[in-house]
Amino acid sequence: MRPDAALPPMISDDPHFELRLARDEEDVLSAQRLRYRVFVEELGGSGAMVDHVNRLERDAFDPVFDHLILVDRRRDRKSLDHVVGVYRLLRSDVAERHGSYYSETEYDLSALKASGRRMLELGRSCVDAEHRGGTAMFHLWNGLADYVLDHEIEVMFGVASFHGTDLDALKLPLAYLHHHHLAPETIRVRAQPAHFQRMDLVTAEQIDRKAAMVATPALIKAYLRLGGFVGEGAFVDHDFNTTDVCLLMDTEKMSQRHKGFYTRKFAAARGIAEGAPGRRTAPHAVDGAASGTDADSGTDRGTGRSYAPARLDGDKA
Numbered sequence: 001m002r003p004d005a006a007l008p009p010m011i012s013d014d015p016h017f018e019l020r021l022a023r024d025e026e027d028v029l030s031a032q033r034l035r036y037r038v039f040v041e042e043l044g045g046s047g048a049m050v051d052h053v054n055r056l057e058r059d060a061f062d063p064v065f066d067h068l069i070l071v072d073r074r075r076d077r078k079s080l081d082h083v084v085g086v087y088r089l090l091r092s093d094v095a096e097r098h099g100s101y102y103s104e105t106e107y108d109l110s111a112l113k114a115s116g117r118r119m120l121e122l123g124r125s126c127v128d129a130e131h132r133g134g135t136a137m138f139h140l141w142n143g144l145a146d147y148v149l150d151h152e153i154e155v156m157f158g159v160a161s162f163h164g165t166d167l168d169a170l171k172l173p174l175a176y177l178h179h180h181h182l183a184p185e186t187i188r189v190r191a192q193p194a195h196f197q198r199m200d201l202v203t204a205e206q207i208d209r210k211a212a213m214v215a216t217p218a219l220i221k222a223y224l225r226l227g228g229f230v231g232e233g234a235f236v237d238h239d240f241n242t243t244d245v246c247l248l249m250d251t252e253k254m255s256q257r258h259k260g261f262y263t264r265k266f267a268a269a270r271g272i273a274e275g276a277p278g279r280r281t282a283p284h285a286v287d288g289a290a291s292g293t294d295a296d297s298g299t300d301r302g303t304g305r306s307y308a309p310a311r312l313d314g315d316k317a
Contacts, residue, residue: 016074019140019142021066036056037055038126038127039240042129043241045242046240061090066088068089070136086126087143095119102159106244107235108191111186118151118152121157127140160244162217164243170243175212181224183230197234197235229247229249231248
C-alpha cells in the first residue's frame with residue numbers, strides 16, 4: 001500500500017482480531033473476496049470488473065483507495081479468508097492526484113470540492129456474516145475515527161444504498177431524508193443530471209416517520225444520528241440492485257452528543273464507560289445493520305459503499 005498512509009492502532013483487547021490498513025496483495029484480494037460474498041452473493045450486485053471465477057468484487061478504484069481491514073487471525077490467509085471487515089478510504093489529496101472520486105460517477109461533487117476542506121470518501125464497508133452482531137463494525141468505526149483524526153479530515157462522504165430499485169417502495173424513506181436531512185448548500189452534492197432521481201416523492205406532511213425509519217437501513221440511521229446529511233437526488237443502480245443516496249458528515253457540525261466518538265484517539269471496544277458518547281448509538285446501530293440480507297444489513301458500497309443493506313459508498317466507493 002502507499003507509504004504515506006497512516007496505520008490505525010492494532011486492537012489489543014481481542015487476540016483474534018487485528019485492525020490495520022491492507023499492506024499487500026493478499027490483504028486486498030481477501031477484502032475483495034469478502035465484498036464478493038456480501039455485495040454479489042448476498043445482495044445480487046455485479047459490475048464490469050467483478051471476477052466471478054475467483055469470487056472477487058473489484059473495480060478500477062481499488063488501487064487508489066486505502067483499505068481499512070479487520071483481520072481474524074484464526075482464518076486462513078492463503079485461501080483469502082482472513083479479512084472479516086472492510087472500509088475503503090480515499091482522501092482528497094490522493095483523489096486530486098488520481099483525478100477523480102468514485103462517487104463522481106453518480107454525483108456532482110462541485111460544491112463539496114469548491115469548499116477547499118479536507119475530505120474523505122468512504123465506501124465498500126461490510127462485515128462477514130459470522131462476525132455480525134458483535135464488535136466487528138465497532139472496531140472498524142474506531143479505526144475510521146483514528147484515520148480521520150490522523151489526517152485532520154473535515155468532511156466525510158460516500159454513497160449509501162437502499163436495497164432494491166422499486167422507488168414506490170422507497171418513497172417514504174427517500175422523502176424523509178430529503179425533507180429533514182438535506183445537506184447545507186455549501187457542501188450539497190447533487191445526483192448527476194443524466195440519472196437524477198428526485199427524492200421528494202411525497203410531501204413532508206404525507207410522511208409517516210415511523211414507517212420511513214423502519215425502511216431506512218441501520219447504517220444510514222447511524223450516520224444521521226452522528227449529524228449526517230444527504231445530497232440532493234438519488235441514483236438508481238441497477239447493476240448493484242440498489243438505490244443510492246450520498247451521505248455527508250461535516251465533523252465541525254457533528255452532533256455534540258456524538259462528537260466525542262471522533263475526537264478521542266482510540267477507545268477499546270469493551271470497557272467504555274456506560275453512557276459514553278457513541279457507544280450505543282453509532283457502533284450498535286451500524287453493526288446491527290450488517291445482516292447483508294435485508295434493509296438493515298449494514299453495508300456500504302461506496303462511502304467505499306455503505307450498503308444500506310450493506311453499503312455506504314461512503315459505502316460503494
